[in-house]
Amino acid sequence: MVAILLATxxxxxxxSSPCDLNQDGTVNATDVGLAINMVVGSIPCVADxxxxxxxxxxxxxxxxxxxxxxECITGAGAIPHAVSLNWNASTSPLVAGYNVYRGxxxxxxxxxxxxxxxxxxxxADKTVVAGKTYYYVCTAVDTTNNESVDxxxxxxxxxxx
Numbered sequence: 001m002v003a004i005l006l007a008t009x010x011x012x013x014x015x016s017s018p019c020d021l022n023q024d025g026t027v028n029a030t031d032v033g034l035a036i037n038m039v040v041g042s043i044p045c046v047a048d049x050x051x052x053x054x055x056x057x058x059x060x061x062x063x064x065x066x067x068x069x070x071e072c073i074t075g076a077g078a079i080p081h082a083v084s085l086n087w088n089a090s091t092s093p094l095v096a097g098y099n100v101y102r103g104x105x106x107x108x109x110x111x112x113x114x115x116x117x118x119x120x121x122x123x124a125d126k127t128v129v130a131g132k133t134y135y136y137v138c139t140a141v142d143t144t145n146n147e148s149v150d151x152x153x154x155x156x157x158x159x160x161x
Contacts, residue, residue, distance in 0.1 A: 018048050019063045019072035027066040035063040049074050061127065070130040083125040083134060083156040090140040090148070099147065100125070103135045106153065110137055117141055133157040 019027045021034040038045040038055040045055035049062050049072065065081065066072035085100060097117025101110035102125060113125060128134060134157075137150040 018074075019066035021047060021063065027063065027072065029067060031063050032060065032067050035060045051075075058126075065130050068130060081128050081130050081158045083128055083136070083158065085123045085125065085136055085138070085154070087121050087138050087151060089121050092140065092142060094142040094144075095140050096143045096145075097141055098123075098138050099141060100136065100138045101150070104132070106135050106155070108135070108137075110135070110150075128156075128158045130158050 019031060021031045021038075024030070034043070035047065035055070037043045038047055039057065039060055045053050047053070047055050047059050049059045050056060062073050087098070089095070090098075097119050098114070098121070100113045100118065100123045102113050103110040113127075114123065123138075125134070125136075133155060136154045136156070137152070139150060140148040
């Protein structure tokens with residue numbers, strides 16, 4: 001079974017940046033909407049946050065952080081806030097992998113983060129928001145798709161910014 005789950009916030013590297021996508025002097029929900037529309041391709045990508053004309057989920061996350069008063073992280077490969085999770089491997093010989101779940105309330109409910117089974121004993125949640133506290137559990141899944149009970153709950157408060 002799954003044993004101890006640990007969660008560790010990873011601080012963001014901060015620098016000034018062009019997260020104000022509409023250049024109105026304020027990074028806000030309008031800029032978040034523009035970033036999302038650039039990622040899905042409904043408007044041309046003009047962002048210069050993760051590199052010139054690079055529009056991806058990381059860019060949206062960086063604009064969200066800036067719109068909430070945090071620093072906008074710029075540069076290709078810059079790491080936005082994240083939570084690093086690791087756990088002890090199951091002792092069962094039939095373990096096929098693990099699932100990771102996150103909630104915003106202690107004790108759940110939890111939402112599955114991993115889209116497929118995780119083969120190792122680490123996972124980085126890169127979809128966190130500065131200043132929020134998250135609660136995590138993981139489960140082991142065997143080769144016949146049976147899922148264990150939840151691990152202990154681990155929590156992490158993401159720094160702001």
